[in-house]
Amino acid sequence: xxxxxxxxxxxxxxxxxxxxxxxxxxxxxxxxxxxxxxxxxxxxxxxxxxxxxxxxxxxxxxxxxxxxxxxxxxxxxxxxxxxxxxxxxxxxxxxxxxxxxxxxxxxxxxxxxxxxxxxxxxxxxxxxxxxxx
Numbered sequence: 001x002x003x004x005x006x007x008x009x010x011x012x013x014x015x016x017x018x019x020x021x022x023x024x025x026x027x028x029x030x031x032x033x034x035x036x037x038x039x040x041x042x043x044x045x046x047x048x049x050x051x052x053x054x055x056x057x058x059x060x061x062x063x064x065x066x067x068x069x070x071x072x073x074x075x076x077x078x079x080x081x082x083x084x085x086x087x088x089x090x091x092x093x094x095x096x097x098x099x100x101x102x103x104x105x106x107x108x109x110x111x112x113x114x115x116x117x118x119x120x121x122x123x124x125x126x127x128x129x130x131x132x133x
Contacts, residue, residue: 013049061111067099
């Protein structure tokens with residue numbers, strides 16, 4: 001379902017109402033969803049889906065997924081967390097995953113930012129360069 005211009009504008013306004021000092025406020029999110037469900041404006045299902053997408057993107061900006069081929073030791077994990085929090089803010093949460101397919105290196109995803117220094121990615125780039133040369 002595609003939202004019309006007015007519904008998209010309403011959704012963005014509702015999302016702005018959900019923020020407190022630039023951060024998402026869980027109580028306000030619940031209140032906004034409750035009001036939309038209670039009032040059932042035209043195309044409210046589409047409005048709720050778009051609102052959910054905006055909330056999911058905002059939450060993703062404050063959560064990092066760090067993948068490595070082998071488990072990171074505590075000191076390396078703490079150092080990485082400190083560096084990421086210095087760049088993205090102190091409210092950043094971090095999740096460590098072990099992905100043997102990476103072969104080595106790290107892949108870090110924060111929101112739409114992806115930092116991939118894995119051996120697998122480097123091999124894929126090398127393969128692309130060799131096939132297109």
